[in-house]
Amino acid sequence: MDFLRSMAIPLAFLLTAGFGQVSSLEAAGADGVSAPVQPASKDNPLKELWSGKRWASETTQSMQDDEFANPAGPWAAIGEEEWNKVEGDAGKSCASCHQDASESMKGVGTRYPVYFEPWKKMMALEQRINHCRENAMKAKPYKWESDQMLGMVIHIKSQSRGMPVNVKVDGDAAPFFEKGKEFYYQRRGQLDMACKHCHEGNYGQHIRSETLSQGQSNGFPTYRLKWQKVGSLHRRFKGCNEQVRAQAHESGSDEYVNLELYLAWRGNGLPVETPSVRR
Amino acid sequence: MFRAIFISLLIAGLAVSGQAFAQSAPKGAATLDAKPAPKAKERCQDGETPEVAAYTIGKGPNVEKAINESLTGTPGDPEKGLQWMAHRRLGNCLACHMISAVLERAEKTPNIEVTNLAGQKSSQPLGNHGEIGPSLDGVASRYTEGELRMLVVDPKAIFPDTIMPAFHKNNGFTRVHPDCQGLAILSAQQVEDVVAFLNTLK
Numbered sequence: 001m002d003f004l005r006s007m008a009i010p011l012a013f014l015l016t017a018g019f020g021q022v023s024s025l026e027a028a029g030a031d032g033v034s035a036p037v038q039p040a041s042k043d044n045p046l047k048e049l050w051s052g053k054r055w056a057s058e059t060t061q062s063m064q065d066d067e068f069a070n071p072a073g074p075w076a077a078i079g080e081e082e083w084n085k086v087e088g089d090a091g092k093s094c095a096s097c098h099q100d101a102s103e104s105m106k107g108v109g110t111r112y113p114v115y116f117e118p119w120k121k122m123m124a125l126e127q128r129i130n131h132c133r134e135n136a137m138k139a140k141p142y143k144w145e146s147d148q149m150l151g152m153v154i155h156i157k158s159q160s161r162g163m164p165v166n167v168k169v170d171g172d173a174a175p176f177f178e179k180g181k182e183f184y185y186q187r188r189g190q191l192d193m194a195c196k197h198c199h200e201g202n203y204g205q206h207i208r209s210e211t212l213s214q215g216q217s218n219g220f221p222t223y224r225l226k227w228q229k230v231g232s233l234h235r236r237f238k239g240c241n242e243q244v245r246a247q248a249h250e251s252g253s254d255e256y257v258n259l260e261l262y263l264a265w266r267g268n269g270l271p272v273e274t275p276s277v278r279r
Numbered sequence: 280m281f282r283a284i285f286i287s288l289l290i291a292g293l294a295v296s297g298q299a300f301a302q303s304a305p306k307g308a309a310t311l312d313a314k315p316a317p318k319a320k321e322r323c324q325d326g327e328t329p330e331v332a333a334y335t336i337g338k339g340p341n342v343e344k345a346i347n348e349s350l351t352g353t354p355g356d357p358e359k360g361l362q363w364m365a366h367r368r369l370g371n372c373l374a375c376h377m378i379s380a381v382l383e384r385a386e387k388t389p390n391i392e393v394t395n396l397a398g399q400k401s402s403q404p405l406g407n408h409g410e411i412g413p414s415l416d417g418v419a420s421r422y423t424e425g426e427l428r429m430l431v432v433d434p435k436a437i438f439p440d441t442i443m444p445a446f447h448k449n450n451g452f453t454r455v456h457p458d459c460q461g462l463a464i465l466s467a468q469q470v471e472d473v474v475a476f477l478n479t480l481k
Contacts (some may be wrong), residue, residue, distance in 0.1 A: 186453060188455075189456060189459070190323065190444070190456065190459040190464065192444055192445060192452055193442055193444070201442070206411075207409045207411055208407050208409050209407050212411075241454075245322055245323065247454045247455065247456050247457060
């Protein structure tokens, strides 16, 4: 009995230490910054997933991590304010139906874009927000790149911060996933490059002094130092397209929503970082 | 890394006493990088040219295709070739390819003055080479002049999956930006200049 009792404490210690080690390893492996995340699907052409944060400078990384230093803060505040603002003929705010975003919106940011039956196509989070505004609130839709829309998307997606991206690409979403994939591998523009040329085969390599990333979307909307403001994923798509001297598509176009779906799938498993900070 | 921070902070206009950052930033490069990105409407106005020379694809000893005859009949100027290669919106070869001889030159003179076909003068960095493509050191020992010409004109004729753009081609693309439609990045003579420079890299 005494023997057992004397063993209990070291055993408990060992067990705790053991668990501690496992969980800290998991934590280190789960962020795609200090260690890669394993892709959820074996069909993912990427064998390890890295957040763009991995290639951000230390200053930029810590700017993102510090809630008070993160320059996207003002947009997050706009989003929270908008959430509670009564607008439109129905006399409602987002909170009227969805109450506390920290509970009702938890996990939502990991799932979009989703298949939307009435449209028979994919719906991005921005479109979901405007659908609510126009139909439930009877309010005017936000413009895609407006501070209100960016703020609202940040407010919603940041409720999933740290949760793994997990878009569904089978069932009704399957044909749209295929379209997004086709876009990703299509050469375009005068420079005749596809997304894959930079972000699949050459990530981690330098193009001049820039480091190419995997082009992951888990941090969007992102505060980009180059923009000196927060911007949407579709704004980034336009920039990429124009950089290879191709004609961009419209924000919210089917092309970009399908690409967003495909891109999110390539990052399924990476933690949501919204709002991230990038160069 | 530090340079990246420096530029980012510069662009963001944040106050920083970046002594360490400033010291590690190559001379001249930071100010060039910090320029705002060109507007979309100016995307292809650095001398991109609508005319594409007719050429015959022959065989090469090292790769299956080569353009063994000059596109213009006028010998290329290697010094001009380097100018087109350094120009960020023309060849921009240094964005992806490392050339030791050019890096050495960049240590003494970080920039090269370039007058593009539209007559605009600019100062282009000779340093800061990328690593996406293979090093061009000794490229003229690996390929003949005709093969190099083929690789600059349309590298996909030899390497179908390459990231490298075709520099003397003006059609057959998808969704080209309106400012760039029907234009080739380099003129026939510019290609000859680039090939002349590459041919010095024995």
